[in-house]
Amino acid sequence: MTSLSASKSSALTGTIKVPGDKSISHRSLILGGLAVGRTTVTGLLEGEDVLATAAAMRALGASVKRHEDGTWEIHGRGIGTLDEPEDVLDLGNSGTAARLLMGVVAGHPISAIFTGDASLRRRPMGRVITPLGQIGAAFHGRAGGKLPLCVVGARDPLPIRYTLPVASAQVKSAILLAGLNTAGETTVIEPEKTRDHTETMFRHFGAEVRVEDLPEGRVISVTGQPEFHGRDVVVPADPSSAAFPAVAALITPGSDILLEAVGLNPLRFGVFETLIEMGADIEITNRREEAGEPVGDIRVRASELKGIEVPAERAPSMIDEYPILSVAASFAEGATVMRGVGELRVKESDRLGTMARGLAKAGVRVEEGEDTLAVTGSSNGVAGDALIEADLDHRIAMSFLVLGMGAESPVAIDDARTIDTSFPDFAGLMRGAGAKIQERT
């Protein structure tokens, strides 16, 4: 295991291009593999999660290649024509890859066995098994719907109308992907809006998607068996990754950084809204659109932050950003109370537990509730001097390295390898901006 340690850094400066959006990268490989003809993807995140999706799409019969210039080229044969994989599909650490691909397989007359690393094997899959079972797929696996499990795809997938019991773009996307191969209209109702990259990209590849805002929620319908044609996709920089250098700059006096070409989709932007409410000096310029997604540059300058209440309804738009928000809160004056965050317990780690334990170890006042987290910052700063267990969770690992950049004494993480799932070369990019991150021996 590579252990890294971060210590109090001087001002962070310069332009930082964080890697491509993870959600959009997964979807571009999957839809490219379902389309007839050539799809090219530029700016694909080459993190382990996305590479697991690339390998799975190859195992399902798509041609997926990387060119030397970093562009990816995908050729599929059309919806309904995937091959049965000859071996187990190992999705590593990626919940998105596992759940979206279960949707794809559920809608095809093939079987596949899904597994993942120790973190993915403890995550709940019942949330996709229930609706995909209604479509006609069968599942054989461990008690409680955990991986490894075998998906037997439906011979004649049925169109369903399903209301999401949990705000999850992964569940919504799994159902819509299975719906691609049904004769008829598949409808998902989401009482709380979640990221809409699947809907946007479905349209980009040629599907008919209807979206209505009704009293029961957002109603999304896709007409099955569209002709998907290969398309060009430009992946914006990931706002979830951008949040790490952004918070690092906010808590490091004198910092002034520019985050280039970041996705500004409002359903992903909750963390920046929250930081601005906390008093962050954040400015967005050069707004534009790429492949149907809004993009812009984000300038972040060191700021005095204050604690706030983060409303529960904002959770889906910043679900992956609570760990790094808790770090910002540790340097803010007063309490930051995060509500409605129970979903964090079923991510790569139990993020409420891992954050609460780690912050307490580093000397931060923190209270963990069943679905709340309250962090109280102090004008004395953060003590640090802690070794944190990342627990196979990239966002926990990066959050504590950022904490170390502002703390009085260094903060170390036991396993930095996990960062490669979503942000390869995080340490290199941060060092380039002035952060002090060292290998521990």
Ligand SMILES: O=C(O)C1=C[C@@H](OP(=O)(O)O)[C@@H](O)[C@H](O)C1
């Ligand atoms: O659809 C996606 O790409 C994602 C959805 C979210 O998960 P849930 O659907 O479980 O909320 C998020 O946490 C994950 O990192 C990516």
Ligand SMILES: C=C(OP(=O)(O)O)C(=O)O
């Ligand atoms: C929860 C995350 O990803 P996934 O669900 O794809 O493992 C994440 O990246 O924070």
